[in-house]
Amino acid sequence: MANTQSPRAGTTPPDSQPVIELVGGRKTYRSGSIEFEAMRGVDVTVNRGDYVAITGPSGSGKSTLMNILGCLDVLTAGEYRLAGHVVADLDETDLALLRNEEIGFVFQQFHLLPSLSAQRNVELPLVYRGVPRAERHRRALRALERVGLGDKAANRPGEMSGGQQQRVAVARALVGEPALLLADEPTGNLDSTSTNDVLALFDDLHEQGRTIVLITHEVEVAERAERQIHMRDGLVEELSLSKAGAR
Known part of the structure; x- marks a missing residue:
């Protein structure tokens, strides 16, 4: 592995340091002699x-960008820093550790284990970190x-309802105190009431200082x-202020 500090649980970047820095x-993607450039600088x-x-x-590249930001895929060219870590410098073990410690994922499909309680589903990222059981329960x-x-x-x-399941997924994403909450179409499987509940939760988390990146095709969500x-x-x-940001 290249010379870089290993990610550590509970670390957060200083206020002056971006959580995400993607440059160029x-x-x-290549399939035989065919190439497709999903992101172009x-x-x-x-x-x-x-x-x-x-x-x-x-087909715009937003899903590819989400995979890059979430360290689920790697760049062909350019540089990506997450919470100060140069992602290309990390081997597979440290990359998995970085994902677990610095990113809280929220997906459209919830990805909750049906046989486990809400509490035990939320504990899972801490299990992978080796956090003691009593501390896992408390957090x-x-x-x-x-x-x-x-x-x-x-x-x-x-x-639980769909909206409640998504909130459990958000709790699971937050339990490790990550630098980044990355949500991929988090309201895609929800009715309008549950969508409003989840978006109100994101509003509250933002007001508390959480860093949130949300991928969506829905204008009203964006x-x-x-x-x-x-x-x-x-x-x-384009890079623009939303109506919410303009308030």
Whole structure:
């Protein structure tokens, strides 16, 4: 592994250091003699406490960008720093550690284990870190209380609504105190009431200083963010204030 500090649990970047620094990001996919450039020199900076929505039509490159930002894929060219770590300098073990410690993921499909209670689902990132059981229980309960589900800790996913399941997923993303909350179409499977509940939760988290990057194709969801990054044909087409950010 190259000379870089290993990520450590609970570390957060100083206020002056961006959580995300992507410079000249390019991603090329190859299939035989065919090449497709999904990202063509993308620059993105997200500072601590920002609330950013990434939007764009199908095929624009926003999903590729999400995978790069989430350390689920690697750049073909350019540089990506997450919480001060040069991602390209990390081997697979430290990259997995970086994902677990610095990124809280929220997905459209919830990805909760149906046989486990809400509390045990929330504990899972801490299990992978080797956090002692009593501390895992305490932190999971606190995370559930933060999303308004302290009274649902013993419930299994099948006993909760879609909106409640997504809030459990948010609690799981928050339990490790990551530098970045990365949400991929988090309201895509929710009805309008549950969508409003989850977006209100993101608003509250943003007000508390959380760094949030949200990928969405829904205009009304993107407008809740502080900033919008619009992608088209593998490029950042515009960087604009949303209506929420303009308030």
